[in-house]
Amino acid sequence: MYSKILVAVDGSETSIKALSKAVELAEGWNAEVHAVYAIDPGIYGTSVVDPSVGVIDPTSERIFKMLNEEGKKVIDKCLKVSESAGYKVNYQIKIGDAKDTITDLAEELKADLIVIGSTGKGITRRLLLGSVSSYVVTHSKISTLIVRG
Structure with missing residues (x-):
């Protein structure tokens, strides 16, 4: 039995399936559900193109605002x-x-x-890009459920 569930969301269909599964499990156990959307400006390299201003530094306030707005859209989708x-x-x-x-x-x-959620990318892409779900499974001390896409 679980009393507190954390689900990772990124707006993808797989993460929506993970959210649905977390809610389904939580209902059966009367558990709290927490969902997190992570903003990682580092994945954008040294610059980002913002259509309204052109190229900007990923550490700037503007990029954080832009990424936060994207996160809010994902959360709105998940709220539904x-x-x-x-x-x-x-x-x-x-x-x-x-x-x-x-x-x-x-x-x-x-x-x-x-x-x-896990998109089930092949080993080659996982080696090149890294895999959030693989990392969480191998490094977290907390039980982890992978929902496939």
Whole structure:
């Protein structure tokens, strides 16, 4: 039995499936559900193109504002899912690498379970890009449920 579930969301269909699964499990256990969207400006390299101003530095205030707006859109999409299920989910937007954000927040919340989506990319792409779900499974001390796309 779980009392606190953390689900990672990024707006993809797989993360929406993970959110739905987390809510489904939480209903059965009467558990709290926390969802996190991680903003990692570092993945954008040394510059980002903002259509309104051109090229900007990823550490600038403007890029954080732009990424935060993107996060709010993802949370709004997720809210529709949890509200249609009639279940309260606590949403957070955090700045940092998704892998570390998920594992650190799960420990901070004292979550019993992490639910995360996986696109099931092949080994070659995983080696080149890294895999958030693979990292969480291997590095988190908390049980993790992988929801496939």
